[in-house]
Amino acid sequence: xxxxxxxxxxxxxxMLTLTxxxxxxxxxxxxxxxxxxxxxxxxxxxxxxxxxxPVTVGDIGGGMANAIVGSAKLLLLASLIGVPIGFFGGIxxxxxxxxxxxxxxxxxxxxxxxxxxxxIGIFAYTLAVLPFKHFSTWxxxxxLGIMMIPITIRSTEEFLHGVPRALREASMxxxxxxxxxxxxxxxxxxxxxxxxxxxLALARVAGETAPLLFTALGxxxxxxxxxQPTASLPAMIYYYALxxxxxxxxxxxxxxxxxxxxxxxxxIFARAILSRGGTVLR
Amino acid sequence: MHASVRQAVSVNINPTTMATxxxxxxxxxxxxxxxxxNFFYGQKQTLFDINMGVxxxxxxxxxxxxxxxxxxxxxxxNRMHETVRGARLQGEILLDGKDILSQDVTLLRRRVGMVFQxxxxxxxxxxxxxxxxxxxxxxxxxxxxxxxxSLRHAALWDEVKDHLHxxxxxxxxxxxxxxxxARGLAVEPEVLLLDEPCSALDPISTAxxxxxxxxxxxxxxxxxxxxxxxxxxxxxxxxSFLLMGQLVEFSPTPQMFTTPSDPRTExxxxxxxG
Numbered sequence: 001x002x003x004x005x006x007x008x009x010x011x012x013x014x015m016l017t018l019t020x021x022x023x024x025x026x027x028x029x030x031x032x033x034x035x036x037x038x039x040x041x042x043x044x045x046x047x048x049x050x051x052x053x054p055v056t057v058g059d060i061g062g063g064m065a066n067a068i069v070g071s072a073k074l075l076l077l078a079s080l081i082g083v084p085i086g087f088f089g090g091i092x093x094x095x096x097x098x099x100x101x102x103x104x105x106x107x108x109x110x111x112x113x114x115x116x117x118x119x120i121g122i123f124a125y126t127l128a129v130l131p132f133k134h135f136s137t138w139x140x141x142x143x144l145g146i147m148m149i150p151i152t153i154r155s156t157e158e159f160l161h162g163v164p165r166a167l168r169e170a171s172m173x174x175x176x177x178x179x180x181x182x183x184x185x186x187x188x189x190x191x192x193x194x195x196x197x198x199x200l201a202l203a204r205v206a207g208e209t210a211p212l213l214f215t216a217l218g219x220x221x222x223x224x225x226x227x228q229p230t231a232s233l234p235a236m237i238y239y240y241a242l243x244x245x246x247x248x249x250x251x252x253x254x255x256x257x258x259x260x261x262x263x264x265x266x267x268i269f270a271r272a273i274l275s276r277g278g279t280v281l282r
Numbered sequence: 283m284h285a286s287v288r289q290a291v292s293v294n295i296n297p298t299t300m301a302t303x304x305x306x307x308x309x310x311x312x313x314x315x316x317x318x319x320n321f322f323y324g325q326k327q328t329l330f331d332i333n334m335g336v337x338x339x340x341x342x343x344x345x346x347x348x349x350x351x352x353x354x355x356x357x358x359x360n361r362m363h364e365t366v367r368g369a370r371l372q373g374e375i376l377l378d379g380k381d382i383l384s385q386d387v388t389l390l391r392r393r394v395g396m397v398f399q400x401x402x403x404x405x406x407x408x409x410x411x412x413x414x415x416x417x418x419x420x421x422x423x424x425x426x427x428x429x430x431x432s433l434r435h436a437a438l439w440d441e442v443k444d445h446l447h448x449x450x451x452x453x454x455x456x457x458x459x460x461x462x463x464a465r466g467l468a469v470e471p472e473v474l475l476l477d478e479p480c481s482a483l484d485p486i487s488t489a490x491x492x493x494x495x496x497x498x499x500x501x502x503x504x505x506x507x508x509x510x511x512x513x514x515x516x517x518x519x520x521x522s523f524l525l526m527g528q529l530v531e532f533s534p535t536p537q538m539f540t541t542p543s544d545p546r547t548e549x550x551x552x553x554x555x556g
Contacts, residue, residue, distance in 0.1 A: 166402035
């Protein structure tokens with residue numbers, strides 16, 4: 001074997017090891033976090049965690065029922081804000097706008113996607129907290145809803161572009177108007193992809209903490225209404241992890257595990273929708 | 283060159299409704315006429331001064347090499363060219379004597395249906411595919427009956443009658459194309475345009491569709507684009523030969539394939555180019 005060939009084999013082996021190690025590190029970080037959460041949080045998860053309110057400082061036990069319900073309320077309301085705006089905006093971009101308008105909207109959506117979540121929190125605080133002089137579920141949902149818009153709008157556009165032109169033409173050739181074609185043929189054909197993207201957007205904002213600190217704030221009791229502050233899982237983790245009490249740390253771990261499990265389930269569900277019968281987007 | 287084109291047209295076109303517009307008692311009537319049509323994609327002109335007619339209840343074939351403008355010409359007949367940005371049409375196209383360009387495009391496309399090159403069923407059930415045009419047009423007739431009728435006309439009924447609610451994607455390519463024909467027939471068009479309907483199909487499916495076209499003549503007028511000259515010879519009554527956006531020759535099919543009047547037509551059909 002010549003020296004040149006030996007050198008090449010050495011380089012090849014080195015690069016293979018390097019890329020392999022990087023891939024393993026990327027995956028193992030997730031499993032490390034998962035394992036750590038299960039180790040610390042798993043023992044603290046019990047029925048009371050899901051059904052009881054937080055107890056007063058010093059007492060042991062209690063749960064985060066209010067935070068779980070609060071997170072659900074926030075996500076529901078955020079979807080009601082973010083999904084329609086993103087969905088219809090995406091339809092406009094894919095089907096109606098000319099290329100320069102689409103370019104501007106796409107660019108703005110990408111920028112909005114990159115805006116730090118804490119800045120979006122302050123924005124919602126200025127708009128929905130300051131004028132009413134109190135924190136509220138509305139304000140928190142607004143912040144999360146804004147964060148859902150760019151993901152929804154971009155993926156709706158992408159999936160609509162993926163629908164073959166032949167399907168649109170078939171519909172138009174039968175005398176269907178453009179709106180009818182979009183509503184009856186194009187959107188149903190892209191429906192699975194769009195649903196998946198919406199679920200992923202939901203999973204992403206489910207774990208956001210920063211925007212909620214200025215808006216929904218937090219609550220140690222049941223939130224009295226949509227107009228009042230509410231507890232949420234991410235905010236609860238934040239407050240509990242910073243507290244000096246051992247029992248609260250234990251519960252923060254448990255909340256982290258529940259939140260992660262929730263996000264994992266939504267992710268798996270989203271991918272299942274996409275992979276089920278992939279005949280539409282060929 | 284232009285002179286020979288004109289000559290071929292004026293010699294061979296059925297003269298009953300052309301030019302003079304006077305109705306002479308004739309067994310055959312023009313369903314559509316194309317008068318001095320020029321077509322542009324942006325700055326590029328793709329059709330030059332096309333004059334031809336489409337005879338009622340006959341099959342008219344458009345042949346020519348790739349890029350000669352035959353599909354473009356076909357798509358102007360139900361104004362599908364308007365779905366492409368930058369497309370522009372000059373001239374006059376008449377359907378039963380009325381200009382199609384000044385009509386409501388939705389109503390026009392209901393009267394002039396289209397079947398495309400690749401089978402393009404909707405991602406819906408077989409039944410819903412055929413019913414789509416009826417629902418869009420708010421048809422009053424019972425949908426189930428109309429669906430059955432259309433599937434029978436498209437010679438597909440016996441193959442699908444037991445699973446009408448299965449996805450159209452479970453059908454074979456040839457069945458899908460016949461489904462698309464049934465979908466087009468459901469709204470009872472006067473003219474059916476077919477854009478190379480067999481180019482993505484195997485020989486057996488192709489034979490089925492060719493057979494079908496001949497049967498459908500009683501029901502409607504057919505215009506078919508094909509790159510397959512044997513197919514044009516088998517199914518059509520009239521053939522028009524296009525070359526680089528010009529109409530070279532328009533004749534009854536037997537005449538076109540036996541005694542073409544233009545040397546370029548002869549060169550093309552004997553396989554010397556294209």
